Amino acid sequence: MAVLAVVLTRDDRREVEPRQVDVPRASPAAASTALADFVAGVRAGDEGLPGDAGSNARALGLSSVTARYVDQVGTVGEDGSWSGVVEVSWQVDGFDAQPARAEVAVSFAPEGDGVAITGFGGEGAGRVPLWLGGALAVARADGVLAMVHGDQREARAVVERARRGIGVVRQVLRDWTGPVVVEVPASAADLDAALGVEPGTYAGVAAVTAAVGGSAGRGAPVHVFVNPDVTEGLRRAGAQVVMSHELAHVATDAVRTPIEPWLLEGFADWVALRDTRLPDRTTLGRAIAAARRDGVPGALPTAADLDPRGADLQARYEEAWLACRIIAERLGEQGLVEVYERVARGGRVGRELARAGLPVAGLTRAWRQRLADLAG
Structure with a gap:
């Protein structure tokens, strides 16, 4: 690389003398x-x-x-x-x-x-x-593979959680069988790096179902990514609900499905929590607290409400789940599944709910009343 060297001569005249200087270059x-x-x-x-x-x-x-x-x-x-x-x-x-x-x-x-x-x-x-990103522990069984920045015991535990989750999802989506790949990085920061997002994006999220590479086109791999910084603080039942929720996304190809976020996330939670017998004060605890603090929301959760970096994210998820629970109560389990599937095929959520006999306005009124009753 050629540069110019300025030389001061004895009679104070400045002359420019070109010479070669070695500069490191990429090859x-x-x-x-x-x-x-x-x-x-x-x-x-x-x-x-x-x-x-x-x-x-x-x-x-x-x-x-x-x-x-x-x-x-x-x-x-x-x-x-x-x-x-x-x-x-x-x-x-x-x-x-x-x-x-x-x-x-x-x-x-x-x-x-x-x-x-x-x-x-x-x-x-x-x-x-x-x-x-470093040595992995790998375990597999019955159409499930887990790769974990941890030990073999952790990898086997993830596989078993995924196998149970497949059973949970198949109670609703009976034709789905997998396969499933679960990735567990060492930290939330490594999760962000694995997904190529800004640091801190998924710091408060227990898990996410996402395309593995830069494209989510048809046929591109989709895996479940777990945030160990969050899930390590969960009890066994909570960790299982997280896994079952993500597998509902895998089963419905949610990554490639343009669908209203409250229905997308609420449906996955409804599948994951369908057979639990926990009281509302547990499953809706954050939504109840938010309603007592800020009042009952005027509308169902928006995409911004369900952004991974949004405030009161867990409360918004619980609100989305409650909306889907009310749909299932009014239309039956199959009615909820059919609404979801029609919307996933390109139908508008308002039109499909009205077609099923539960317009969005009616659902929102029932949802707001339920939250108000729970909040006391």
Whole structure:
């Protein structure tokens, strides 16, 4: 890289003398070579790869693993290290119908005559898939696979919770069988990184069902992601409700279904809580407290109310569940399922409820009255 050096001569005249200065640069060619070697190691299940990627790939049964260098991110350090965006693909055999694809920030550093991969994440946009983030415990059984940043006991417990959740969901959606993949990162921050969202987005959420890569198109893998910072504080029954709720989303392909948020979340909670015998003061405790503090809401929860970073999020979820419970009381279980399915196929929720004999206005009046009665 050519730069200009300013030289002060004896007679105070300034002259410009061009000369070559060595400046560290990123090498896309060297990065591509390092990525090709990395992919070969992943496919061979080699130990000692960055992020324990080879060992994780072998345990998970990954296939269709590719890595393509896209562009440099930021500047090159004085030691020649830099970060680049890399398009990565991978597929969990037997569980994912298609490969997932995501842009991942990869760190490179000089090594010998080339460069080496030194880590994933950090500077730059992108996700950090769980299998690139350190050693995983992996367990599987009956169409369920769990990958956990923890020990084998935890992975087996997640599998059993998912198996019970499948049974819960099939009480309502009898034709669904799975398969299911559950990912449990080490922390809420790692959950945000795995999903490629802003830090803190899912800090208060127990779990989320989401596309694994950057696309939620037809056939793209959808997994359940668990927030251990929240679920570790739950009792066994609470953790099971969380899992069953997320599996209801998996069963209804909620990630790819444009549906009114209160119906989407309320229905999943209704499925998960259908056979529980807990009192309303437990299942609706936060909604009751919010109604006593702020008054009964004037309308059913909106998309903004159900945003993961919204205030009183748990109260809004309970309110959505209560709305679906009232639909089931008025129209029967099958009536609720049919309304949900018609809306999922593109029907408008107001039209479908009216068609079933329970207009939104009537539902809202009954819902507000129930909340008022519960709040006393």
